[in-house]
Amino acid sequence: MVARIRKAVFPVAGLGTRFLPATKAMPKEMLTVVDKPLIQYAVEEAVAAGIEEFIFVTGRGKQAMEDHFDLSYELNETLDRRGKTAELEQVNEFLPPPGAIKYVRQREALGLGHAIWCARDMIGDEPFAILSPDDLVLGEPPCLAQLVQAYSETGGNVVAVMDVPRDQTDRYGILDTPNPQDRLAEITGLVEKPKPADAPSTLSIIGRYILHGSVFSHLDRHEKGAGGEIQLTDAMARMIGTQPFHGLRFQGERFDCGTKEGWLAANIAFSLARDDRRDQTEQILARYR
């Protein structure tokens, strides 16, 4: 029996420079797709995968996110007084139980590996999930639930992967694998943001991971990698060979909502996927074609 995945880390300290000026005074994780902020999608995806503890690695200027997962007494009171029951439910139904969300601050932007390392004491030695909220995935079952399933099959580390055009390998962690076409690609090497000519494949990691707690012993070294940052990919690379490690070609479509084009595409795709929004969205699209 493999250990249950109970905890998830959400690295949410990033500045969102690719989405300025929108993210000047607002966390990028609060950008909305249709009618929900990115961070809510990520938390709901984690809940659907059985996660019970939610660890936000946050930073300065991110308070709107904490407020989103708190009670809003004034709003609740007003909605209640006006008999707006549906709206009242909408603002409260996604809240995890009191105490289930924990916050830790990453004081300096030293890289994704460093952000995850900041959560070490809250994770301990158990396998856990990581979800990057700007990677939004439209799919059923939700992406993290697919990873949990793959983890229960393999009992080791699993990361969500997809093919990218070769000229984009320098934006991702890239797999070296003997079976890139399989649903579960065995990972024999990992490189962070290689130049297209140096990339061992075009199979790239997107922001969903299930990792053993031993990753922290590698992150403890604070070794700098690509871009001078402490990279999660480098710590993961050190775990290869110690336990099974696979890339899961997940079912679904991933949107990089940290970019303007990814965010726009996500808004269209998520609107079209919703019964209550589809007709109206098609009409709008027809108008601007």
Ligand code: G1P
């Ligand atoms: C991070 C990881 C990279 C991964 C990517 C997915 O990069 O370092 O390995 O492929 O997320 O979105 P970042 O986008 O933070 O530069």
